[in-house]
Each structure stands twice: as structure tokens, then as C-alpha cells.
Amino acid sequence: MRKFAIGDIHGGLKALKQILERAQITPQDQLIFLGDYVDGWSDSANVVSFLLELKQTHNCIFIRGNHDDLVHKWLKTGDLNENWLKHGGQSSKDAYEKLAPSALEKHKNFYHDLENYYIDKENNLFLHAGFANMHGPQNEYEPYMVYWDRTLWETALALDKNLKPEDLFYPKRFKLFKEIFIGHTPVTRINQTKPVNAANIWNVDTGAAFKGPLSIINIETKEVIQSDPVYQLYPNESGRN
Template sequence: MSRTLVLGDLHGGLKALIQLLEKIDLSTSDELIFLGDYVDGWSDSANTVSYLIELAKQNSCIFIRGNHDDLAHKWLKTGEMNEKWLEHGGQSSLNAYRNFTEEDKKKHKKFFSEMVNYYQDQDDRLFVHAGFTNLHGPEFEYHETAFYWDRTLWEMALAINEEIKPDDFRYPKRLKHFKEIYIGHTPVTRIGETTPVKKANIWNVDTGAAFKGPVSAIDIDSKEIYQSDPVHSFYPNEQGRN
């Protein structure tokens, strides 16, 4: 039986991703939805992209655009970079691409350009890296950067009183559009958690792979959770993101 699995932020932790997929016992009939931030963090950033390109040849994969992916793509296309990006993982991507040929980089630029800002399935489940701000839903979003930068969706979910149900007039309108919303971007380690967290109808699957956490995946139907070992344990001589 095929499964749909949602995977959280990777940040160049290819070794952890490979272990995770082994734990999942991945079948070619399984669909994979990646929530973004494939690069910027560990030394395998560029190798992670190469791996994902090959993985998509055997499995149905949906690649959501993350903020780090957008920044890395801009650098690959135009050389554009900024100090903040370099300080928060960008330098690892620059280093990772030093031995890549122009032909390899061309394939990667194509991969980045074909990512989607969000995906909605037939069961009204939304998959997006960060969030959206428009009360009428993501299709009405004014600025696409919200899809991979906005943190207010998750902050709002954390602040909701659990007694307030969807039929209550106080329940946030943004959340009423979907049965479930799956996001990454803001590590759940910030609230002291190490596994995917559900607040209201939002599942946050970013378990801090860029720092001291694992790469995580969740089966959207059974809600079974799979996790790698902490990513930093695969890269003992590296610091990851600061």
C-alpha cells in the first residue's frame, strides 16, 4: 500500500536523510512531500540536491521552496549573496559547490526553479515551508516570500487556546481553509520538542536538523513518525548553522 510522507527541513544533512529513508523502508509507490530548506547547514548541501534529483526519478516527489533554497538559488543564478545568508548557513553551500561543474550547477538551478511555493492535495491539506498571511488563503497572497519566510502562522497556532474550536468565531480564519497544514521553517526545538508537533490543525515537521535535531518524516494518514539520528552526529567535525 502506498503512503504519502512529509519530510521536514534537511539543511544539507544528506547522511541523516539516507538513514531516515532506510528507516521508512521506502517503496517506489510512496509519495514524498519535502517541506523545503534542502541546503545551508551541513557540508552535504549540494550533494543533498543531487540526491533529491535522482530520488525524484524513482518516487513521486513534491519539492516545496524554502527560504534557504531561494537564497541559494539566487546565488547560483546571479552571484547574489548577503552577510546574513552567509552567517546562517549560506557559507556551507558556497563551500559545497566549489567542486561542482557548471553542468552540475545547471541541473541544480533547474531543480530550484521548479520548486513550488505550496501544494494543496485533494483532501484539503496544505503543504508550505513557512506560512501565508492572507485571510482568504494562499492563492490570494500578495507577496510570495511569505510562503517561505512568514512565521506568524505558527506563532498564531501556538497562541490559540485549545478550548477554541474551528466553529468558534474567534478561531483564526486562515486555518479554516484546510483540514491540515504541514510546515517547516521554525524548529520545534524552540519550544523544547524534538518530534513533529501539532498545534490547532498545523503540523510542524522541522525538528531542528540544522542544529542538534534529527530529520523527521510523518505519514499523513497513519500519523506514524520516523526520525533519523541527530544530524550533527553524522558530521562530528562540523558546527552546522549558528
């Protein structure tokens, strides 16, 4: 069995189908999705429908992203968060207006059932954003931290590369897990378009919501397979640009 992590999709269903085909994914592979399935390109609702079907035939783990939580809150309450609308929410709102009413309850259940984090048998951690608690994500006082926190990634980027895990000032959070796989903060912000490794953290968000591609990474070999830049697959849209 191969094991893969997939970065932030943001409504880019065409890109998702590309990477699954290019990686030659089979039902024997495990797919760990790192969240943010929505808010970006026009296929937000279609991404969730596709994932619901994929789960019927494939070994999938779906992590909760901050944008998924925002869409779920809107679907439950109807309340519109203006800040959400400005940062991709309008595309999801438009997409859900086209969704068949019969599918809506399944989508709500999908969002409700998302995992806040996943720890595999090798002690690798998968979550959308990060965690601040020194004892791990399972001890966060506020569960939303795991899909909003950026301090874990910022700390990894700022870490002195000569610092070793046994050193006094090495971040204790990093020592809790063999490797940590995240999304949330596009690596395009540091002028990269492939997953970036800092300390024992891998950031797999390669900016699919903006000008970057969607990425899938083999957990064991670290082979990366990417889609075309997603904006090229949706030439008449602006995404979150």
C-alpha cells in the first residue's frame, strides 16, 4: 500500500482528477486529504461530491480545513461572513446554489465528519494548519487551532538549520512526531511551487487557489506529482487571485 498526502484543493476538481490520474492511484493506496476542499474555483461543491464517491472505492482520510469549517457553518445557519465571502466564500456560495437539494444533506454530513487531525502507525501527523499546544493537537483547548494555526510552520521556517532535536532550544512540538504534513499556508508565499520541507514538517499547499498547481506527495518516498497550474484549468475564472 502506498500512502499519499494531498494539498489544498480549493474547488479545483479538474486539478484533483489530474493528479490522481498522474499518480496512477488505485484502491489499494491510502489518500490523506489535508483540507480546504472549497473556496476558490467554481467546482467547490463538485469536489465534495467527487470525494464522497471516491470514498466508496478508495481508502480516504479527510482532514478539516478552515475553509471547510466556514462553508459548513454557512450551510447550517445561512449566516454570511463578509470576510469569508471575500476570501473564496463567494465561489462556494455560487457553487452550492447549483447543487441538487437532494445532495445537500450528504455534503453537510461530509463536513461534519471531517477529522481535525490524523496520526498514522509510524507516528506521522496529518492536519490542515498546525498546533500550539506543547503536548500535541489532541490537547488543544480550542479545536479550531488545528485548522487555523500558522505558528508551527512559521517556527519551522525560522528555525536555525544547525539546531538539532537534542538541543535545548529545539521546538518541543516538533519532537512529538516523526513527520508532520500540513497545508493552509501556500508555499508560493516563499516563492516555491513544490511541497517544502522545514525541520520535520512538510507543507503540501502549493497555491492551487492562486497561481500554483495542486500537489500529491508519497509519504514514504517523498515523490511529488503535480497538476497543471490550476488557473490554467479554469481560464475564465479568477479563483482567489
